[in-house]
Amino acid sequence: MGVIGLGGRGQDLLQQAILPRAEVAITALCDRYQDRVDDTAAKVKAAGIVSEPALFTDAYACLESGTMDAVLISTSWEEHIPLACRALELGIAVAMEVGGAYSERELWTLVEVYEKTRTPFMFMENCCFGRDELMVLNMVKQGILGEVVHCAGGYLHDLRDEIAGGEQNRHYRLENYLHRNTENYPTHEIGPIARVLDLNRGNRMLTLTSVASRAAGMTEYLEQNDDTYPELKGRIFRQGDVVSTTITCAGGQTIHITLDTTLPRYYSRGFTVSGTKGMYCEENQSIFLDSEESHRKAHFSWRAQWGNVENYRGDFDHPIWQAFLADEVRGGHGGMDWLEFDAFFEALKSGEPMPIDVYDAASWMVISVLAEQSIALGGQPMAFPDFTRGRWIAH
């Protein structure tokens, strides 16, 4: 396997979710920055890998070097799809990191290249493997929350330092935040919600409206830290601090997602699932069930129930998490990264379909495109393309 893109995410995944697997040989490493390549090569060597990987600073040369069966693409957002398409054409199985898209057209290209080549492709949305996300999914599939009519989520993460100066200003987020104004990172929350609502599997997203607040967070942050980031003095950030996006689905459900990455706050993905028999809320990690008298009685004084998800783990932890806990939870982001690479390598070996496929990738990533358009048009509703061309119905 090769890894293209050795920034924080690529290095992290390599070391925590790939290198520990004896069955995987790292055969190529690539980054546009030589120092990252050298640094990562040294770490791989230190991990005791027998054969040294080939090293590249050109991603296409790397793909075309014939050194790999599979590739992790963890570059800047805008390089994900062109590199994935080239890899698919070369028959290299693709694990593509997340991010939003820039145009609908590139997503159609990804879908069509996949359909032409049938090279295995997985969209690496690790949050689909989160413990709470999978437990709630398990409850939904067992009907515990009834018919789900609304979900919410967000990428609620203070990234001001990373945007301004992370890794010597090399981070791709900076230029995106300076130039664009959109829901630029929807997949952490949409992935788990897509599973709850069977998106592309009997349901699909139909429309979206999006608005952005004004951009005050980065400006104030840079004013307070202008000695640290002199090169950003006076730069104007187009990216609004909070982007609110509401999605409607063919099944009549609604989804509300929030991007909030340039204000001081605690981290959350704001996962919320509301059904006719109950609900889950990440902000206080609680489950409310209509069937439980103690919940109904506490509905005006819910505080004592905060954190009550712990009471449901025994009955509803997802089977893959039960097995993971019985074995050993490892890998980054609380184990999610390990589980997603488990899924990738298992499907690759068995030839089974990837659990998060190219249609999921296209329909989740297009949110960034449609939100950018909706914001620019004052919150106008935009229609989702059907990347499955009708196959979501019979799925």
Next chain:
Amino acid sequence: MGVIGLGGRGQDLLQQAILPRAEVAITALCDRYQDRVDDTAAKVKAAGIVSEPALFTDAYACLESGTMDAVLISTSWEEHIPLACRALELGIAVAMEVGGAYSERELWTLVEVYEKTRTPFMFMENCCFGRDELMVLNMVKQGILGEVVHCAGGYLHDLRDEIAGGEQNRHYRLENYLHRNTENYPTHEIGPIARVLDLNRGNRMLTLTSVASRAAGMTEYLEQNDDTYPELKGRIFRQGDVVSTTITCAGGQTIHITLDTTLPRYYSRGFTVSGTKGMYCEENQSIFLDSEESHRKAHFSWRAQWGNVENYRGDFDHPIWQAFLADEVRGGHGGMDWLEFDAFFEALKSGEPMPIDVYDAASWMVISVLAEQSIALGGQPMAFPDFTRGRWIAH
């Protein structure tokens, strides 16, 4: 003072927030149902009032009876504005209960009748007087949260029983839920947010988009309780279970509000305030401040900080709550009702402007009108009328 509308709310306010005041004489009572009038009259008598109030089943006859200096209008939503206008014309000071509007035109009429008569008018949004709402407002006004760029809120209240059968099916919500599909109750959350964002006082709401989920909650509830509500068997509810509405403001802030009243859940108003120096979140009653190292360190493990609003009460409880606590918290809804009637009677005696005026009422209530239109048009953005006709700028 007279009270028109003696359902749950009218009776509650009368007994908890008005009757205990020695300075207020209840001189008239009115409801379209005779039994409510008789029942309330008996309670007023039992409270030891010297002169018995005049009793009415016709609201206009009540207003025209010359028996009152002020009136509380706590009828069904659709009667609020016509009755308020008649009272203003008769020189009777109006305390008008909350609810959404049905047309933009009726709101203009209310504004114009007020401007012609200058009779005192207060919109009785009790949540503007909530302890947390006022504490957060106090922090915002002191700059503790920095520049506020986004707020959220909701009316998140399981009303299935009340909608289906409350008070022998007399509740006005039922017909609204059968016929309309909108953000029908926006003011509990918009009131406090309006204060945070200085709406109508240097800022105003510009646009709104709204979508509704499908309506599954009431149908399932009635199927489970069809012995209790046989007359509702097979009725179709147009009101979606969850309505998501996003508002943009002239100052560049965004507001997201949610109506969620026909699903099982705990009560919340989902109040959230996000600024450049910190945030408040009602769902876990916490405050995050960029200036506090303990908060920044806990940003990935926020759970220990849940409920930390208690740590801020000493420094930031609003002066009116400090006085209330030092005296005696009383009245319904945790004291909010008492404080709002304090504000009404104080302004009435002093001749000072009412704290929640006719322009607040019109711009908050019009949300129900615009949301109904936006939902019907597939989430189309709708523009807010400026009921102040420019006076919000110089306020």
